[in-house]
Amino acid sequence: MRKTFDEQLMQLNREMITMGSLCEKVIAMAAKSLLEGDKELAAKVVHSDSEIDQKEREIEAMCLKLLLQQQPVARDLRIVSSALKMITDMERIGDQSADIAEIVTVADLSASDDTMHIGNMARAAIKMVTGAVDAFVSRDVRAAVEVIKYDDVVDDLFNKVKHELLESLHTSTEQAEYALDLLMIAKYFERIGDHATNIAEWVVFSITGRHDEEGAE
Amino acid sequence: MTKRIFRSIFLVALVILLAGTVLIMSVLYGYFNQLQHKQLKIETDLVTHAVENEGADYLEQLDVRGYRITWIDEDGTVLYDTDANASKMENHLDREEVQEAITYGYGESEHYSATLLTRMIYTAERLEDDSIICVSTVQYSLVSFLLMMLQPAAVMLLASCLLSALLASRLSKKIVEPLNNLNLDDPLSNETYEEVAPLLGRIERQHRQIVDQLAELQQKQHEFDVVTGAMSEGLALLGASGQILSINQSAARLLGTDQNAVGRDILTVNRSQEIQDVLFRARSGQHAQSTLPDGESEYQLVASPVLSDGEVSGIVLLIFDITEKSHAEQLRREFTANVSHELKTPLHSISGCAEIIKNGIVREADLPQFIDQIYNEAQRLITLVEDIIRLSRLDEGGGDEAKEPVDLLTIARDVVDRLKPYAAQQGIQLRCGGESAEISGVPRLLSDILYNLCDNGIKYNNRGGSVTVTVSRQEHEAVVQVQDTGIGIATEHQNRVFERFYRVDKSHSKEIGGTGLGLSIVKHAAMIHNATIELDSTLGKGTTITVRFPTN
Numbered sequence: 046m047r048k049t050f051d052e053q054l055m056q057l058n059r060e061m062i063t064m065g066s067l068c069e070k071v072i073a074m075a076a077k078s079l080l081e082g083d084k085e086l087a088a089k090v091v092h093s094d095s096e097i098d099q100k101e102r103e104i105e106a107m108c109l110k111l112l113l114q115q116q117p118v119a120r121d122l123r124i125v126s127s128a129l130k131m132i133t134d135m136e137r138i139g140d141q142s143a144d145i146a147e148i149v150t151v152a153d154l155s156a157s158d159d160t161m162h163i164g165n166m167a168r169a170a171i172k173m174v175t176g177a178v179d180a181f182v183s184r185d186v187r188a189a190v191e192v193i194k195y196d197d198v199v200d201d202l203f204n205k206v207k208h209e210l211l212e213s214l215h216t217s218t219e220q221a222e223y224a225l226d227l228l229m230i231a232k233y234f235e236r237i238g239d240h241a242t243n244i245a246e247w248v249v250f251s252i253t254g255r256h257d258e259e260g261a262e
Numbered sequence: 263m264t265k266r267i268f269r270s271i272f273l274v275a276l277v278i279l280l281a282g283t284v285l286i287m288s289v290l291y292g293y294f295n296q297l298q299h300k301q302l303k304i305e306t307d308l309v310t311h312a313v314e315n316e317g318a319d320y321l322e323q324l325d326v327r328g329y330r331i332t333w334i335d336e337d338g339t340v341l342y343d344t345d346a347n348a349s350k351m352e353n354h355l356d357r358e359e360v361q362e363a364i365t366y367g368y369g370e371s372e373h374y375s376a377t378l379l380t381r382m383i384y385t386a387e388r389l390e391d392d393s394i395i396c397v398s399t400v401q402y403s404l405v406s407f408l409l410m411m412l413q414p415a416a417v418m419l420l421a422s423c424l425l426s427a428l429l430a431s432r433l434s435k436k437i438v439e440p441l442n443n444l445n446l447d448d449p450l451s452n453e454t455y456e457e458v459a460p461l462l463g464r465i466e467r468q469h470r471q472i473v474d475q476l477a478e479l480q481q482k483q484h485e486f487d488v489v490t491g492a493m494s495e496g497l498a499l500l501g502a503s504g505q506i507l508s509i510n511q512s513a514a515r516l517l518g519t520d521q522n523a524v525g526r527d528i529l530t531v532n533r534s535q536e537i538q539d540v541l542f543r544a545r546s547g548q549h550a551q552s553t554l555p556d557g558e559s560e561y562q563l564v565a566s567p568v569l570s571d572g573e574v575s576g577i578v579l580l581i582f583d584i585t586e587k588s589h590a591e592q593l594r595r596e597f598t599a600n601v602s603h604e605l606k607t608p609l610h611s612i613s614g615c616a617e618i619i620k621n622g623i624v625r626e627a628d629l630p631q632f633i634d635q636i637y638n639e640a641q642r643l644i645t646l647v648e649d650i651i652r653l654s655r656l657d658e659g660g661g662d663e664a665k666e667p668v669d670l671l672t673i674a675r676d677v678v679d680r681l682k683p684y685a686a687q688q689g690i691q692l693r694c695g696g697e698s699a700e701i702s703g704v705p706r707l708l709s710d711i712l713y714n715l716c717d718n719g720i721k722y723n724n725r726g727g728s729v730t731v732t733v734s735r736q737e738h739e740a741v742v743q744v745q746d747t748g749i750g751i752a753t754e755h756q757n758r759v760f761e762r763f764y765r766v767d768k769s770h771s772k773e774i775g776g777t778g779l780g781l782s783i784v785k786h787a788a789m790i791h792n793a794t795i796e797l798d799s800t801l802g803k804g805t806t807i808t809v810r811f812p813t814n
């Protein structure tokens with residue numbers, strides 16, 4: 046009984062890693078399509094997002110089955126329940142990456158001359174997602190706390206991008222649409238950072254059993 | 263064990279108890295019976311004598327306990343009874359003991375009571391006046407005797423039970439203790455029951471077997487590690503679900519992990535889609551290949567399923583570093599593109615001129631100019647093709663040309679002589695000096711090296727400049743140095759000038775001529791002679807190229 050349970054937990058772990066790596070792929074693709082203006086790549090992101098959705102449902106079903114059949118307790122219960130919460134955040138990361146890609150396909154962002162800050166944001170968000178998945182894979186509380194701290198960097202970058210766009214709107218309103226699109230994208234990256242933070246917090250919870258707010262600061 | 267021993271001891275105790283009881287009872291009961299009969303007889307005698315002497319008065323004053331005395335007449339009528347009223351009692355004549363007493367003077371009989379618990383013993387004796395004295399007493403029967411024994415027997419049983427348990431536990435502890443203290447690492451050194459000796463012998467044999475097998479396994483594992491560790495390709499053996507069973511150094515390096523990864527899931531080491539894809543396909547029983555880009559490097563993944571009984575029981579994952587290969591492939595593609603381009607340019611020129619002449623729109627006076635152009639371009643084409651052929655021959659290892667002793671100075675002089683007219687034409691002074699240095703080499707290739715170096719020195723020079731070739735001999739090497747006072751090569755280009763078709767100044771290449779293959783040929787020809795090339799150049803001042811040939 047315990048053996049099958051352990052196997053099921055391992056299977057869950059594998060699926061979680063797979064889903065995490067899908068998230069990493071999708072956000073990297075979205076960022077690349079944005080920075081290189083590659084619309085074809087952006088179209089592929091939408092397809093990958095549906096893969097993530099599919100994975101979320103699979104893992105969800107797996108978790109429910111585990112809860113029903115094995116009735117896990119203590120640490121096992123934490124692993125399963127935090128997995129259930131994490132996949133929601135992962136799925137949101139996929140959705141937001143798809144949203145970014147969609148803006149890239151629809152809007153004309155070729156006018157963008159300074160993508161420096163938005164590029165930095167994209168890299169920071171990717172770093173957070175990778176860090177969160179890494180923390181999950183290696184069950185590393187410290188790495189998870191690093192990710193949670195790094196959210197401030199992304200938030201700062203978002204404010205920078207916002208001010209930059211605001212200034213450009215003050216000088217001329219010609220690029221208003223472009224500015225709005227970029228603001229949306231920046232907001233999406235900022236949200237992705239928040240979701241990565243959530244994942245990292247769940248990693249901490251699944252290991253320590255506590256929502257260690259102090260540890261995150 | 264304790265339980266079994268307890269059972270045996272208890273059984274033995276029980277059997278002995280039971281047998282003892284039966285034996286003692288039967289003996290005792292018989293003895294008591296006899297005793298009682300004897301006593302009763304004495305009692306009866308005493309009463310009889312007393313009655314004969316004193317008559318009924320004696321009976322009246324007699325204090326009897328445990329006995330019942332009846333005095334009956336010779337016709338059976340009860341004259342006196344110690345327990346009941348004599349007048350109300352029936353005739354006793356037909357009683358067995360009375361009859362016996364009448365006949366023999368003394369009689370005995372016994373009767374069980376209705377409950378079987380007691381037994382009455384009767385005795386009768388005839389007096390001299392023919393009346394009869396009967397004495398009876400109650401005797402406990404065997405059954406009641408047994409019933410009386412019940413309580414002490416139960417106590418005994420309990421006691422034997424407790425004792426058995428105590429003994430059993432102590433005994434089993436004592437038996438097991440030396441067994442528990444056996445030194446199983448060295449079974450034969452133990453001093454214990456001789457009954458266990460065969461077991462210890464067997465343990466010893468198996469012990470040795472295990473040690474041998476373990477050593478063999480370790481040896482094999484070591485061999486495997488040495489073989490796979492020396493591989494430059496990464497090799498990882500995975501279980502069916504993807505956990506790492508074995509990973510060699512190269513694989514660990516390529517995947518960015520170490521030997522600690524053994525036992526973990528491969529996904530925790532590298533979760534890239536490419537690996538997941540090949541593993542997924544391998545798990546479904548297919549042979550799968552893929553390339554894994556990782557920053558600057560590029561790896562090729564090959565996953566093969568390990569089948570046993572038609573089921574995938576594991577996966578062999580091979581990882582090749584194909585960074586250089588793909589880089590070389592890219593170079594080759596570039597080379598092909600460059601070659602086509604370089605070949606096309608003069609051909610276009612030739613074809614264009616020829617077309618104009620063919621259409622007859624060239625004036626007679628301009629004709630030589632066009633013909634010159636065609637001739638020059640054709641010459642350039644020939645040089646280019648020759649260079650390419652030379653280079654591809656060098657690529658294949660320098661052809662089959664045998665090495666022979668050659669004097670570098672002779673070759674240098676020869677080359678300088680050949681290039682003198684061209685140098686003069688360009689206004690360059692071409693000098694050659696030094697000492698003779700003999701090496702083993704291919705004269706044609708060595709001549710190519712010097713020709714190309716001098717040619718470049720003249721080509722990329724300023725009018726009035728000079729090119730100096732110096733041959734010198736050092737301890738283990740022969741050195742050829744070509745020094746010019748030309749335009750020099752900027753630092754950022756110095757690494758790349760040996761690449762094929764690489765031109766520092768692309769816009770003027772046509773005026774200067776040359777194919778862009780010269781230094782490439784030098785590099786390859788030098789490689790065939792195991793020679794090293796040093797480039798020392800300052801922009802605007804000149805370039806010195808030193809080629810060092812090992813002499814032995």
